[in-house]
Amino acid sequence: MVKEYFFEKTDRTNAFITRLDLAMYEETGGPLEGKGIAVKDNISTAGIPTTCGSRILAGYVPPFDAHVVTCLREAGAAIVGKTNMDEFGMGTTTENSAYGPTTNPHDTSRVPGGSSGGSAAAVGDGMVDMALGSDTGGSIRCPAAFCGIVGLKPTFGRVSRYGLIAYSNSLEQIGPLGQTVTDVNTLMSAIAGPDSRDSTAYDRPYTHTPSSEIAGMKIAVPEEFFGEGVDPTVAESVRNAIGKLEDAGAETMACSIPSMAYALAAYYVTCTSEASSNLSRFDGVRFGPSVETKRSWHDEYRDHRGTFFGKEVQRRILLGTFALSAGYYGKYYAKAQVARENVRKDFLRIFKDADIIAGPTMPQIAFKLGEKSDPLSMYLADILTVPANLAGVPAISVPCGTVDKMPVGLQLIGRHFEDERVVDAAFAYETEVI
């Protein structure tokens, strides 16, 4: 039976691009029955506009649901709206949106993080308990940390991406954000598992009950996560949190990830290269604002993309086009793939002895709106989150105190397909401090 869900919460942070004040859900007896859930606006929803925060998709209404949206509906969720984001997921603050920036629920003069900033702000402000985001280089964990909530980037392949509007296929994953580790666990249970329409989706369903029993868990702490560029007060807050995990019975050890020296460069070369190919589909012919069909293809196409793509999207497409062009491929793309393999090897080496790697999610607390106006300085803020995407391993951000009244995130990274252990470590921390 179909039931009504009235979504009446005020959106004071501009968290939503589209909201459904009357959302419907089915009495399926599923784990999310009657729960209002927000969905990032790069995840396709049949009949509900989906813009990726871009003018180039204004007015686009998908004719089908993403796999994860089908999962939500089957679990009985009411989809209450589509959340604001950096255009096509390209950003760390949710300021790069054609629909205006989202602000941080803890301090509206600050950013919520990005690119899933709308999802994180909606949860952080209590508008919904849970939301879906996507994480290409930290886009779930960063806003979770900045907004004081929990966010999980699953193992690459754990959740189907059918219906996720692609930006960088080898890096991105859909994942849950929630008020608590338990909420994140519940949402993850609903969306993980196989899907024949995404050939990268493994047959690894997620049926887990969080456990705070972590006695004997081995936690490695990389020196690079506390090095140059990391705010000392943030570092201290995270070290205290790791101390709480020791109190709960975990054993800690020092470790090093030498490939962090070039991981960020490898990430940006890879994601911009993939973006330059993926975003070529936005031509104004099949969806979005229309092109003038009387003009020649390239003239019309160039003007259309020059007008309707935002600056950061244009910059990344150009960088990717350059990195893949004849004469530069070897210097940039090929090197980035070797670097990426070195990151993966560093993780595999550490995970021979350790179960979890712990450190800060972000090197700073949430920035002031407009603070990161230079593109490179914005990119540098992703240094602690991109390694998990390059290696394809699961990582969670869980709130661990405040600095200047703003939330700080503890990042816990695990072995491939050990999302459950990552959740347990986060749950143990949460249990320890409550």
Place this chain on the structure above:
Amino acid sequence: MVLENDVEGIAKLADIHIKKEELGEFTSQFNHILEYFDILDTVSDGEEGKADLVNVLREDEVTPSLTQEAACANAHETEDGHIRAPRVM
């Protein structure tokens, strides 16, 4: 180091029109970022990761999919169930 006309050339390849007055800023930001990417020169030659990769194949069978109407629903110009595009030649 890339120059403004290099960026113009890349933009042409990418089919994105960059306004003349914006080329200068684009070029300087581009160089700033490329300078940072130079750290990849310190990566010694090695293997790209291929160890875990397997091809996922399936039979090429017709299964239910979008109707023609649904596929055309977001296009602005259609004709006889087809989508009209700018001329290529």
